[in-house]
Amino acid sequence: MQSFLLLLISSLLWFTATTALDAGAIQDIKPRTCGNSSDAVPLFVVASQQYSDFYIATDVNLITAPVNRGYAFLGVGARVFTTQETSTVPFYELYSNSVTDHFFTISEVDRDLAITDGYTDYGIIAYIYPTQICGSIPYYQLFNPSVAEHWYTAVEVERDTMVAAGWSDEGIAGYVLDANVCSG
Numbered sequence: 001m002q003s004f005l006l007l008l009i010s011s012l013l014w015f016t017a018t019t020a021l022d023a024g025a026i027q028d029i030k031p032r033t034c035g036n037s038s039d040a041v042p043l044f045v046v047a048s049q050q051y052s053d054f055y056i057a058t059d060v061n062l063i064t065a066p067v068n069r070g071y072a073f074l075g076v077g078a079r080v081f082t083t084q085e086t087s088t089v090p091f092y093e094l095y096s097n098s099v100t101d102h103f104f105t106i107s108e109v110d111r112d113l114a115i116t117d118g119y120t121d122y123g124i125i126a127y128i129y130p131t132q133i134c135g136s137i138p139y140y141q142l143f144n145p146s147v148a149e150h151w152y153t154a155v156e157v158e159r160d161t162m163v164a165a166g167w168s169d170e171g172i173a174g175y176v177l178d179a180n181v182c183s184g
């Protein structure tokens with residue numbers, strides 16, 4: 001009886017220890033489950049009040065063109081991958097010429113719905129994480145229905161300010177690396 005109890009207790013301890021080990025292991029296996037953050041590049045942001053348009057790109061040439069047309073350069077919004085690194089998923093770009101709106105999504109369902117709504121499929125602009133792993137942070141999605149404009153930000157205060165100003169909070173588009181944290 002005593003040895004049975006001891007066995008029970010030791011199995012319980014073993015179970016607890018293994019569970020704790022698993023939780024620790026999630027942190028430790030980073031190199032294999034995460035993209036190499038050294039490969040992450042800046043995601044540049046431009047926006048135009050005149051066109052009610054927000055646009056992001058990793059390619060500087062795609063940013064200078066709208067800036068030359070009067071878009072404001074808003075800096076680096078996040079860091080993302082340009083190739084599909086471990087655990088990342090495609091971040092699709094869609095554009096509606098009729099309402100001048102750039103829409104970005106990791107959801108193939110939302111991408112296809114937008115295409116049905118008349119948006120043009122511009123393919124993959126980057127690769128980001130679908131869940132909050134590997135030190136990533138939420139990339140918030142907002143929408144202003146009165147001018148049909150999608151807006152994205154990793155800055156919580158910016159999201160809150162926009163929601164207070166009447167923008168719809170459309171949740172989290174995906175998870176990106178902080179613009180201000182250097183890779184390592």
Ligand SMILES: *[C@@H]1O[C@H](CO)[C@@H](O)[C@H](O)[C@H]1NC(C)=O
Nearest residue numbers: 031032035036037038039184
């Ligand atoms: C990450 O990328 C950097 C730069 O490309 C490279 O030097 C480094 O070896 C890579 N690390 C891993 C774990 O692949």
